[in-house]
Amino acid sequence: MLPKQYRLKNKAAFAATYRIKNSFHKGGITLFAGIKKKETIQTKVGFVVSKKTHKRAVKRNRLKRLMRESYRLILKSGTTYNSQEYLSLIFVGSSKALDKNFKEIYNIINNLLERL
Secondary structure, three states, X not given: OOOHHHEOOOHHHHHHHHHHXXXXXXXXXXXXXXXXXXXXXXXXXXXXXXXXXXXXXXXXHHHHHHHHHHHXXXXXXXXOOOHHHEOEEEEEEOHHHOOOOHHHHHHHHHHHHHHO
């Protein structure tokens, strides 16, 4: 599980990150990046899968778990590229990503962070 210090929870923080409109898309996952940091504050990360993506909560939560675990492993390995320069990141899953396995999700998230 992703430690609490890395989680983006505040509704206003989500809205501010979406407002920046700095996004990248690949394989059914979209990455929204917030503004660049000026201080040494921890980057916060949010994971979203809309109810429009799938009506079953089990499917939506599975995709969120896979994305969260992929980001945690990337963070643990230290290959975050320049994603730590941003205040907040939001990963949004779509219906294309629902049927992907863990390895595919991991590669997509790693590629999105590399493009960032």
